[in-house]
Amino acid sequence: MQDPKAILASVFGFSEFRPGQSEIVEAVAAGEPVLAIMPTGGGKSLCYQLPALMRDGVTLVVSPLIALMRDQVRGLQVAGVAAGALTSANTEEETRAVYEQLEAGTLKLLYLAPERLGSAGHMLRRANVGLIAVDEAHCVSQWGHDFRPDYLKIGELRRALGVPLAAFTATADAETREEIVSRLFTGEEPRLFLHGFDRPNIHLAFRPKNQPRQQILSFAQARRGQSGIVYCGTRAKTESLADALRQEGHAACSYHGGMEAEARRAVETRFAVEDGLIVCATVAFGMGVDKPDIRWVAHADLPKSIESYYQEIGRAGRDGAPAETLTLYGPDDIRLRRSQIDEGMAPPERKSADHGRLNALLGLAESLGCRRQKLLRYFGEEAAPCGNCDLCDRPPAIFDGTEAVRMALSAILRTAERFGTGHLIDILVGRETDKVKQRGHDDLPTFGVGKTHQPRQWQAIFRQMMGHDLVRPDAERHGALVMTDAARPILRGEQSIDLRKDVLTEKDRPAAKALVSDEDAPLLSALKARRRAFAEAQGVPAYVIFNDRTLIEMAETKPSDMDAMARIGGVGATKLERxxxxxLQVIAGAVEELHPARMKLAGRASGGIFDRLMDVQNELSRGEDGTGKPMSCNASTIRWIAERRPDSLEQLSRAPGLTEPKFDRFADAFLAVCREG
Structure with missing residues (x-):
């Protein structure tokens, strides 16, 4: 079996695996049943793509969305890998090419949507399938909104083909993991790989809503020209916000489940290919997003849970380069999410779990310390303060909110938990509105006790109380706030609580984090322009040529020759040649021409040995005294010697093309070069 690190370098252009990848690759390549849970952007796809190149036969990849499959196939083909997909979006030529490669036994990865498994069964039985890889495996679980009933056919297919199965997902809690194992592995316990959830390159930020449309527009303006996603709570908002962004001069479009399938596919294709496009979308735009150079994700409305938040922000910065997020939230979001849970058809235990997931997200939103610490703690990981979130950038001003919270709770209880925030604030600040006077609430002991806080400050206090799950809006009472058990110790004086002072005039981060220094920025722009020209000529997304992280490394290290270029992360042998x-011409100007045999050694130690062997051969081409018959070895012979570095004359004599006269003239000098290394 081939060395995985050698394939990693030659095909994918990386010198080292990311944390956790190596052991998964080895297990999958060995045919072990595997369930791998890795963070979005953590390199899951490589964990089945690389083993596919190590194993005999074709690896069947079951993937949920056409756009996702086509992107991965294009990326593999550009890297020199025989890969194909059978989808409804195929051209006749593409489908014919896949079947021809299957017939010839040369195809290494075949991508198929779960909906096609039933009709493709006969073909798959003849196709010499050696491994099944299941991407987005959580789709098999009815616990999540991504459930796909056709995923249930995979376990049956695995048994019919009698081949190992490896399943991959970014988010799977205990219930989902159990369901994946029972449905896909049917009694066979897979080897579980549960890797860290941290995405340190993503900057985390939350803001209370304060003119939210303008907040999103300002955030996008500071990141003009960068690809981004704005997640919205409603279909109407995706359209209105996309329109507002276009009026500000951005390339923007909307995406939601109410659109025709053809219109949705057009947006997916445009987003994959077009640099700097902003998509305003509902959560319908998600699982199929495999674009690695999304530089930012914003939430115009609060996500439904901490898992949804994690999955959605995880679509940014999948190439490992810096990425940013912004999540807006307010009391209306909290009321909406609570009511969606309470009014849903789920059983009581599921509703309780969903409230818990929402509470975790609200706790993250109202956090007083490092957000990444709090997020990772939810997933069972401990971490030091990250230095890459808004609260690490600028620690919040905090005050003892115990007295204010007790005032608010007292007002809620004295009005029989029948009123919402606006009326309660009128009571606390002593506003004699008609509604307050009609109900006699101006006679309550709590009337006017909160005059030291402005109404806007009380809005922030009530929002934080909802965020800490001290009060909840009651759908049956038209959103009236009711106290939870968590509030009782505070009301009784047994517990205190700190709150944040909202700085409502604070502007969002004025500028995006620079990808490179000011000095290197012009070169990065020139490299992106060259990439765009290649992508347009080939009709593929720009990142299929090279992703942002690879171009950033080029701009920062400025390789001066093909050897240095080959050592850039993401530059495999095929991409180097193409x-x-x-x-390199963009970076260094003139480029020295390399013999094809030498090109295959670019970036490797054997490349330097090849050069020294050629120098020695040139010196001895007419013998030591310079009067002999001209003689030389061909480049393939020199490459053979450079790669194997024989340590004795007997080993060197096996070199192809090294005839006896050539051996007599060059052997001692060649051997000395090989021993020097």
């Missing part, structure tokens, strides 16, 4: 010279 694109290396063109990108």
């Amino acid at each position: 694109y290396g010279r063109e990108f």
